[in-house]
Amino acid sequence: MASIDLDKVLDKAWADKSLPEILAAPVGALKGVSDRDGELLEEAFGVKTVADLADLKYVRWAQALSALRTAE
Template sequence: MASIDLEKVLDKAWADKSLPEILAAPVSALKGVSERDGELLKEAFGVTTVADLAELKYVRWAQALAALNEAK
């Protein structure tokens, strides 16, 4: 399983939280995602949490396509 440096991907306020708390957090908990970005994700795709974003089918499709490209 790959590890991730939480301080690199999370806003400072969320870096010391538990994984369940992070997954339930608004997408603005991710570094570089503003509250406005979160509002737009909610409007466009119904995404309100980090977990919602991870489960978004378009994200999964894009990851699968990128993995296929890397496997070449």
């Protein structure tokens, strides 16, 4: 399993939280995602939490396409 540097992907307030807490956190817990970005994601796609964003079918589709690109 790949590791991830939580300090690089999470807002400081969330870096020491457990994985379940992070997944249940608002998307604003991700570094670079503003409260307004979170509002827009909720309005457009119903995304409220980090887990919701990870499970969003459009994110999964984009990841699959990117994986295909790197496989070529």
